Amino acid sequence: MKPKIFIDGEHGTTGLQIRTRMAGRSDVELLSIPEAERRNAKLREDMLNSADVAILCLPDDASKEAVAMVSGNNQVRIIDTSTAHRVNPDWTYGFAEMDREQAKKIAGARCVANPGCYPTGAIGLLRPLRLAGILPEDYPVTVNAVSGYTGGGKQLIAQMENADHPEHIDAPHFLYGLSLKHKHVPEMQVHGLLSRTPLFSPSVGKFAQGMIVQVPLYLADLNDNASLGSIHEALADHYAGQDIVEVVGLKESAALPRVNAVELADTDRMKLYVFGTAGTPHVNLVALLDNLGKGASGAAVQNMDLMLNG
Numbered sequence: 001m002k003p004k005i006f007i008d009g010e011h012g013t014t015g016l017q018i019r020t021r022m023a024g025r026s027d028v029e030l031l032s033i034p035e036a037e038r039r040n041a042k043l044r045e046d047m048l049n050s051a052d053v054a055i056l057c058l059p060d061d062a063s064k065e066a067v068a069m070v071s072g073n074n075q076v077r078i079i080d081t082s083t084a085h086r087v088n089p090d091w092t093y094g095f096a097e098m099d100r101e102q103a104k105k106i107a108g109a110r111c112v113a114n115p116g117c118y119p120t121g122a123i124g125l126l127r128p129l130r131l132a133g134i135l136p137e138d139y140p141v142t143v144n145a146v147s148g149y150t151g152g153g154k155q156l157i158a159q160m161e162n163a164d165h166p167e168h169i170d171a172p173h174f175l176y177g178l179s180l181k182h183k184h185v186p187e188m189q190v191h192g193l194l195s196r197t198p199l200f201s202p203s204v205g206k207f208a209q210g211m212i213v214q215v216p217l218y219l220a221d222l223n224d225n226a227s228l229g230s231i232h233e234a235l236a237d238h239y240a241g242q243d244i245v246e247v248v249g250l251k252e253s254a255a256l257p258r259v260n261a262v263e264l265a266d267t268d269r270m271k272l273y274v275f276g277t278a279g280t281p282h283v284n285l286v287a288l289l290d291n292l293g294k295g296a297s298g299a300a301v302q303n304m305d306l307m308l309n310g
């Protein structure tokens with residue numbers, strides 16, 4: 001029998017992208033609710049309890065409700081794309097490349113918390129340097145990022161695309177999260193293995209999908225006389241043999257005139273760069289991804305495949 005998959009929130013931005021990725025797959029059976037019934041709690045509960053894997057693409061509160069709906073059911077496994085469970089130690093963090101054993105942990109997990117889009121970039125850059133001993137635990141990390149506007153779901157998409165929207169946004173690029181309390185900060189700190197809360201400044205650009213996450217560092221404040229070369233080597237070693245996360249070569253990075261936020265749009269990949277000039281005091285670590293690809297729906301499908309096939 002084929003495993004049954006139910007995407008709760010299948011008509012939203014992340015859910016639709018997961019459905020697109022699953023189209024044409026004959027190895028799974030997709031359970032579905034008509035769009036008009038998407039908030040029918042009884043139908044959702046039935047579907048959730050009939051699934052082998054439920055992928056939650058809902059706001060945090062609705063995700064918690066969905067988890068409660070299957071609390072007595074040990075058969076259904078869950079992938080939650082919301083922020084609700086990402087620092088819960090009872091859940092497995094769904095970033096398969098973050099540790100050598102993580103893909104195996106995801107494969108055996110009952111409950112997987114899919115990472116946030118910005119944390120995928122930030123943790124992807126920071127954690128290997130923490131594990132290699134290069135980045136001190138108490139380094140004052142700053143993270144600056146720009147996301148495509150689909151990152152804000154149906155509401156932000158309507159505000160950006162519809163000039164008649166009562167809260168239409170005209171800006172080609174805007175900062176938000178100005179109170180510095182973004183919901184992604186806790187997972188960046190926990191899974192980035194940091195003792196100090198990172199300072200995170202997000203922004204949105206007038207493009208649908210794509211993301212740049214920057215983590216600038218002062219070399220003198222790192223361990224082991226860190227250099228451009230040693231930082232790049234630590235990242236390259238960590239991701240050796242991985243096909244989704246690529247560490248771009250130092251020479252190739254040095255030759256780039258710019259980084260285009262939409263380069264990886266419509267892909268599930270992530271590129272990591274180490275920028276700077278040998279002998280100068282700074283490096284800028286950069287992650288490039290699609291907020292809906294490796295940042296959300298692509299990672300959810302990757303995790304589902306690990307859970308189904310090991």
Ligand SMILES: NC(=O)C1=CN([C@@H]2O[C@H](COP(=O)(O)OP(=O)(O)OC[C@H]3O[C@@H](n4cnc5c(N)ncnc54)[C@H](OP(=O)(O)O)[C@@H]3O)[C@@H](O)[C@H]2O)C=CC1
Binds near residue numbers: 011012038062116150
């Ligand atoms: N967009 C992105 O790039 C990323 C999103 N995520 C996370 O994925 C989750 C979904 O986000 P996204 O797809 O962007 O959001 P959307 O607003 O685009 O979609 C959410 C869907 O969930 C439905 N929904 C909301 N509340 C309920 C409820 N109580 N019961 C049933 N259905 C409900 C919505 O229906 P309705 O239309 O009626 O509101 C909508 O179809 C969020 O937790 C988000 O933080 C994670 C990583 C990246």
Ligand SMILES: CC(=O)N[C@@H](CCC(=O)OP(=O)(O)O)C(=O)O
Binds near residue numbers: 081083152153183184
């Ligand atoms: C552009 C934009 O608004 N982005 C969203 C984050 C998107 C995302 O990753 O959602 P999760 O919190 O579920 O991870 C935000 O800043 O709230």
